[in-house]
Amino acid sequence: MHLGHNAMGFDIDALRAAVAAHGRVIRVVVAEVKGSAPREVGAAMLVWSGGQSGTIGGGALELEAAEAAQGLNVPRKLSTHALGPDLGQCCGGSVTLLSEIYTSEDLARLQGDVIARPTKPEPQPLVVTRLLNAARAQGQRSQPQMIAGWMVEPVARPTQPLWIWGAGHVGRALVQVLSPLPEFEITWVDALHSKFPERIPECVTALPAQEPDRLVPHAPSDAHHLILTYSHQLDLALCHRLLGHGFEFAGLIGSKTKWARFRARLSALGHSPEQIARLTCPIGRPELGKHPQAIAIGVAAELMALSQRLDLKKEHSA
Structure with a gap:
């Protein structure tokens, strides 16, 4: 597992x-x-x-x-x-x-990154000691399991940085759908502080910024990005910055017509067709409709499937 x-x-x-x-x-x-x-x-x-x-x-x-x-x-x-x-x-x-x-x-x-305790009073067995030592010394992450009468669980940690650009209706729906999922560490960016709701999930970091695209260098190079701002110009600036910065996944909300225009403009900015093809547009499941919650459900399914593929790839290469 x-x-x-x-x-x-x-x-x-x-x-x-x-x-x-x-x-x-x-x-x-x-x-x-x-x-x-x-x-x-x-x-x-x-x-x-x-x-x-x-x-x-x-x-x-x-x-x-x-x-x-x-x-x-x-x-x-x-x-x-x-x-x-x-x-x-x-x-x-x-x-x-x-x-x-x-x-x-x-x-x-x-305490620690792995919580281990006996299910009944008995000394810690050697197999558990070895597992805990490997976790401390080598950073190996244990799977949840009951072993030799002890319950061993890794402490829950988000494993995938996710940057959501835009706090409009779709951005809010995405945060609502994705924030309960433990693997995502969400950073939420918008140009206006007033766009964010009064209550933001504790696991989400909200970053208001007058020029959101200038925050791109602060994102991890293996982050997922969802671009859905109020402005096509800002969307383009974010795509341009991300192509120069690096990412695991970058998805842009929009129609096929918007994507065709963006490909032409990104090409004019010096990006190769291979680089541009790393961007995904449109995102979500068009057959689910255009309601913000429907878009969020489709995008969440897309991200979770991608996360599963990446996990399998890492497991096979380990």
Whole structure:
């Protein structure tokens, strides 16, 4: 298993926020899966008195796990659920869940890039020690797994920088759709501060700039870019700057006519046909329609598919 966009991580920030707001919080994580199941190992939800966030797949499994979490009276507990016979779910496999109580005191003990703890009191086995040493010394990122009676999870970290240029209707819809996805580290740029909504997701960095294209040199060379500003002139300036800077993906919102004009203008600015072809226009799924949310859904699907291909490419070259 590789850690692509479907992979999970221990979201310490979400846990801290929940503990700060609710005090005692129970984290329920999928520790092991056999056969077919609604979610993968590492999928987690947080449960507190009167509420919950996240999901381990919904349905009867999640309902039962949330109810059991409310009554948990030991620091951690493993439970195995046969989805067909026990819960009447059609998946047919079985899922082992690890439920753990967290308070502010417990949070202080969560350190490092990998969170490892025993599912029952026992010394740390050699295989876990080696895994943790590799993570520290070589920067190797572990996959979520239960190994030798210990649950091991990498701390959730965004792996893909994403720059969204424009805070209009489509830009807002894109941020709304993409910000919950843990792999994207989003930087959101617009020329006007007033264009940004009052509430911006904590994982999004908003950058108002009178000349947005001058921020291009600050973007990582492996970033994804979505260009959808109010101005064709600014869109062109961003494309021009990005072609001189480097990127993993750069997508431009617009029609085929707009793209034909941009290709001609970028060629006149000195870019070769091969360079220009690295830009993607139009972006999204035209068959979904032109509503901002529909465009955002199509673009999100495109980016997630690209992210999966890049992850597989990195895995095969490793």
